[in-house]
Amino acid sequence: MKIRRRQMVLGASLTPLLAACATQGGPAESVPAPSKVPVTVRYLHQWGVLYIDRVDKMMADFTAKNPMIKAEHTRVGDVHPVFITNQAAGSPAEVHMMWRSNMPGFAVKGGVMPLDPLIRSEKFQTSIYYENEFKSSQFLGKTYVLPAAASGAWYVLFYNRDHFREAGLSDAKGPATWAEAVRYAGLLNKRGADGKIERLGFEPALRDAGTYNSPFATWLATNDGKFASDDGRKLLFDSPQGAATLEWMLNVVRQVGGPEAFDEFFDRAKGGHDSFPIGQRAMYMTNHSFPARLQLVAKDLRYGIDFLPRGSEKGATGIVRGGWSNGIPTGVKAPYEAWQLLQYLSATKEGAGWFMQEQVRPSPIKTVNEDPSYNTLPHWDVIKRGLVADRLVPVTPMDPEIDKLTGTMVLDAFRGKMPLKEALAFAQKEGQRMLDEFWASVKV
Numbered sequence: 001m002k003i004r005r006r007q008m009v010l011g012a013s014l015t016p017l018l019a020a021c022a023t024q025g026g027p028a029e030s031v032p033a034p035s036k037v038p039v040t041v042r043y044l045h046q047w048g049v050l051y052i053d054r055v056d057k058m059m060a061d062f063t064a065k066n067p068m069i070k071a072e073h074t075r076v077g078d079v080h081p082v083f084i085t086n087q088a089a090g091s092p093a094e095v096h097m098m099w100r101s102n103m104p105g106f107a108v109k110g111g112v113m114p115l116d117p118l119i120r121s122e123k124f125q126t127s128i129y130y131e132n133e134f135k136s137s138q139f140l141g142k143t144y145v146l147p148a149a150a151s152g153a154w155y156v157l158f159y160n161r162d163h164f165r166e167a168g169l170s171d172a173k174g175p176a177t178w179a180e181a182v183r184y185a186g187l188l189n190k191r192g193a194d195g196k197i198e199r200l201g202f203e204p205a206l207r208d209a210g211t212y213n214s215p216f217a218t219w220l221a222t223n224d225g226k227f228a229s230d231d232g233r234k235l236l237f238d239s240p241q242g243a244a245t246l247e248w249m250l251n252v253v254r255q256v257g258g259p260e261a262f263d264e265f266f267d268r269a270k271g272g273h274d275s276f277p278i279g280q281r282a283m284y285m286t287n288h289s290f291p292a293r294l295q296l297v298a299k300d301l302r303y304g305i306d307f308l309p310r311g312s313e314k315g316a317t318g319i320v321r322g323g324w325s326n327g328i329p330t331g332v333k334a335p336y337e338a339w340q341l342l343q344y345l346s347a348t349k350e351g352a353g354w355f356m357q358e359q360v361r362p363s364p365i366k367t368v369n370e371d372p373s374y375n376t377l378p379h380w381d382v383i384k385r386g387l388v389a390d391r392l393v394p395v396t397p398m399d400p401e402i403d404k405l406t407g408t409m410v411l412d413a414f415r416g417k418m419p420l421k422e423a424l425a426f427a428q429k430e431g432q433r434m435l436d437e438f439w440a441s442v443k444v
Contacts, residue, residue: 031121032335035068039334041341043073043326044082044093054358058351062344069337080211080400083329087111092329094338095345099211100151101322104139104232105397108442112144113328118339119143128347132320132392133364139395140231144327146346147364149356151323153288153386155218157309161302163188163199163282174283174306178223178248181283181309182255188282189256197265200275201256202283204249206414207266209407212322214399215285216406220245221319221393223311232396233439237406238428241312246413246420248311259415277301288386291377292360305379307386316391323364362387398438402431 047055052075059071076082079097083106086092098106106112119126126134126143133147161171167187175181181202188201205215216237217227225241228234236242253262269280276284277298285308294301307317326346328338344351353368362369362383369387374380396402409427412418418426 031117032339034336035334038068038070039337040070040072041094041334041337043071043095043097043341043345044076044079044086045073045097046076046079047097049075051355051359054355058345058355062341062351066337066340069334069340071341083111087329087331090331092332094328094332094334095326095342096329097148098145098325098327099322099400100136100145100147100325101211101395101399101403103137103145103325103327104395104399105438107139107142107144108397108438111330113330113332113335115143115146115328115339115342124343124347128366129364130366130387132390133323133387135392136320136323136395137325139397145325146327146342147323147325148346148352149324150288150362150364150387151320152364152388152390153318153362153383154320154323154390155285155308155318156288156382156386157283157285157306158276158290159283159304159306160276160279160281161304163279164304167282171302171304174304175309177309178311182248182252184283185252186255191257195261196268197257197261199279200265200269200281202252202281203256203262204252205285206249206253206262206410208272209403209410211400211403214321214403214406216245216249216410217321217393217403218308218319219249219311221316221391222308223248224314224316226394228394228396230394232394233435235396235402235428235432235435238424242424242428243421244311246410246424249410250414250420253414276303288383289359289361291379291383295360295377303378305382307382307389316393318386318390320390320392321395396435398431398435401434405431405434 055073059073062071063069080102083096103112129147130152133151136151137143137145137147157174159174164171169184169187175184185201189197190199192198204219208215220227220237220242223241223245225239225245226236228236253259256262269275270278272284272286273293275281277294294303310317326342328335328342332338346352349365349368353363353365356363356368357371357373369384405427409423413420413423
C-alpha cells in the first residue's frame with residue numbers, strides 16, 4: 001500500500017542518520033571545567049526571521065555579561081537535519097535548538113550531552129519551570145535539554161463567540177465533551193446556495209500532522225488512551241480508546257458534510273490561521289501563539305479560548321509533548337561555556353523570558369507569565385491554566401516519524417482508502433517495526 005512504502009523509506013532512512021551522530025559508548029557525564037582562555041560559542045536555531053534582531057540582542061547581552069565568552073548565532077530552516085550533519089562532521093554548534101519530540105532519538109544515540117551533572121553541581125533550580133515542561137526535557141530519567149518555549153497549552157480550542165450566539169449556543173465556553181463537539185460542529189456549519197461549506201463548524205485538525213503537531217496523539221489523550229509505553233519501546237494506540245478516537249475524528253467531519261465537502265472547503269478556503277479570523281471557521285484547534293496573531297490581524301474579533309473537549313471523564317484537556325528546547329551536542333569544544341549560554345537562552349527572565357515576551361507567547365518559566373505585559377491578551381488566564389493542567393504523555397525515539405504515520409492513517413481512513421480498524425492496526429504495526437529497528441541499533 002502507499003502508506004507502507006512511504007513509511008518504510010522514512011523509517012529506514014532515519015536510523016542510519018541518527019547513527020551518524022552517535023558517540024562511542026555514549027556521552028560522558030562528568031562536569032566540564034571552564035576554559036582558561038576566551039572562547040566563542042555558537043547558537044544554531046530556526047527562530048523566525050522577524051525575531052533575528054532579538055536573537056542578536058541576546059547574543060550581545062550575554063557577551064557583555066560574560067567577557068570571556070563571545071556568543072554568536074546562525075539561523076537555519078530546519079535544525080534537525082543540520083544537527084545530524086554537523087555531528088557526523090564533528091563540528092556541532094555549542095548550543096542547539098531542538099524540538100523535544102526529536103530529542104529522545106538523538107539522546108539515545110549519544111548525540112546530546114546529559115545535563116544532570118551540571119544541574120547538580122551548580123544547584124540549578126529546575127523548579128523555575130512548570131513541572132511537565134521540565135519533565136518533557138528528559139528521557140529515561142536523564143535531562144538532555146532545557147525548555148525554551150512552552151509546550152503546555154499547545155493544543156487549545158479557539159471559538160468565534162458571535163458564531164456561537166448565532167447558532168443558539170452559549171458563548172461563555174466551548175464544547176466540553178466529544179459529543180458536544182460533534183453537535184456544535186453541525187450547528188455551526190454553514191453552507192451556501194450551491195451546497196458548499198461557507199463556514200466550517202469544526203474539524204479535529206485532520207490535515208495538521210507533522211513534526212510539530214500530532215492531532216491523533218492529542219485526541220487519544222483526551223480519551224484517556226495511551227500512545228506509547230513509559231519506556232518508549234512499545235506503541236499502544238491500537239486499543240479500544242484508539243479506535244474510538246479515530247472514529248470520533250471521522251464523525252466530526254461526517255457531521256459537516258463528509259470527505260468530499262471537507263476537501264473542497266480546504267481547496268478553496270484560506271489556510272487554518274487565516275480562515276478563523278475572517279470567519280471561515282467557527283472553531284479552530286491551535287496553539288498558544290495564536291492570540292498574538294489575532295491581536296495583529298483581527299483586533300476586534302470576539303473570540304473565546306477553552307480546553308479541548310474530552311472523550312472520557314478521565315481524559316486530558318490538553319497535552320505536553322514536543323515544544324522548542326535547547327541542548328548541548330556531545331563533542332563541543334567548550335561545554336562549560338555552552339552550559340552558560342544554554343542557561344541564558346532557556347532559564348533566565350532577562351534572556352529566555354524576555355524573548356518569549358517579545359514573541360507574545362508563554363514561557364516555560366512560571367514567573368515570566370505573570371508579567372503585566374500579557375494582560376492585554378484576551379483569555380490569558382486559560383493559557384496559564386493549561387500550562388499547569390496539561391498532561392505529560394510518554395514519548396518514543398521515533399515520534400516524528402510515527403506522528404507522520406498516524407497522520408497518514410487518519411487521512412486514509414477518512415477518505416475510505418482503508419477500513420478504520422485496519423488503518424489503526426497497520427499504523428501501529430508499521431510504527432512498532434520502525435521503533436524496534438531503532439532500539440535494535442543501540443546499546444542501552
